[in-house]
Amino acid sequence: MLQYEGSIWRPPSEARSLILQATVGCSHNACIYCVSYKQKKFRVRGAEGIRHDLQQLSSGQKSRVKRVFLADGNALAMTTDEMADTLDVLSDELPRLQRVGTYAYARDVDSKSISELKQLHKKGLGIVYLGLETGDDDLLSWVRKGVSSRENAEACKKIRKACIPLSLTIILGLGGKEHSERHAKATAAALNEIDPEYVGALTLMTPPGTAIHEMVKRGEFRTMSSLEILRELRTIVADLELTSCIFRTNHASNYLPVRGTLNRDKERVLDTIDKVLEKGDLSSLRSSYLRGL
Ligand code: SF4
Structure with missing residues (x-):
């Protein structure tokens, strides 16, 4: 039986996915409308945390997993190496795995090159969910999103160029x-x-x-x-x-x-x-x- 730290949030389209906490909390954690991770201090669990979680599942349970969603708020905050190691553990342990999804914050993408993102895609990162929220800079600043509309757009275009x-x-x-x-x-x-x-x-x-x-x-x-x-x-x-x-x-x-x-x-x-x-x-x-x- 998997144990999660605090409440877990996922996109509606990941309802059937196995949720695993590669990170805990949100590295930004400041948006004025967001209550999701207020009680959590951000930290990386990474490959070791995921390996520990998967040990709690039987081989029968693992053989049925086709999709994984990496929680919490922005698992893409992990470094490219940490994310690559995490994806390697998933593909080693889950024989029928088809797709791994994660939330991302624009700055997480900014810190990675297109070739690094392509590498993560090759290792199974199959979808990235990003909160654009609005295209208006004044509103982004008012809600303390911490990034501009331009930064959001550039991060998104980078993900698209990596074919994710x-x-x-x-x-x-x-x-x-x-x-x-x-x-x-x-x-x-x-x-x-x-x-x-x-x-x-x-x-x-x-x-x-x-x-x-x-x-x-x-x-x-x-x-x-x-x-x-x-x-x-x-x-x-x-x-x-x-x-x-x-x-x-x-x-x-x-x-x-x-x-x-x-x-x-x-x-x-x-x-x-x-x-x-x-x-x-x-x-x-x-x-x-x-x-x-
Ligand atoms: S970046 Fe996302 S998860 Fe983090 S505080 Fe803002 S809305 Fe919440």
Whole structure:
């Protein structure tokens, strides 16, 4: 039986993956909306930690593993050697392994060359999830993301040049109503420049324990209504010019789940959003209760 340190977070698409903590916590751990790793001090467990975890599994269990997701917040913070050793342990121990995924922070990518990333891809790193959040620099600075939109874009382009599939998240409602248009336009522009394989939109949550929760309590930040969020989503989708990107709003935080390959399905996705907006029909949206707010 695997033992994890603290709560574990993973992308929705890694629901069937074996989750292993190659690192604990997040090396940045400062974003004002993020509660995920607040109680954890960042450290690397690396190949030794993973080997120890895999010893807890039977050979039957190991033979069924096809996908692994390396937690916590940004396992790509490991050095190239640490990551390569970790991937080697996984491929030695898991005979049917097809793909390893990880979260990454732009600075983790910046510290690696394209050839190093290619080497990691060859060893099994099959997808990188990166929180773009917004393409707007003022908002990135306000949420204490610690990187600029340019740094995010350069990191993403490096991952793409290494031929590693890239999945980005953006956060609807991040700028509140006041900055919604700017956030939407800049985010669409950033996505167009990067042209990733996957984009997942989340809706801003403000759970207790986050700095943004305190701002909401003090009246310094007002979260957007479901229809305002939907209008923002519409502005983003309308501006997207992507080659072949699976775009999803299936995360539990969202009001309206939509899915499409963009740009091919752009009109259908816009149509789905427009139908709700035209009717102002809140009954078709997820309730705040179901969103876990
Ligand atoms: S970089 Fe990601 S995991 Fe780390 S604090 Fe920010 S949102 Fe949370």
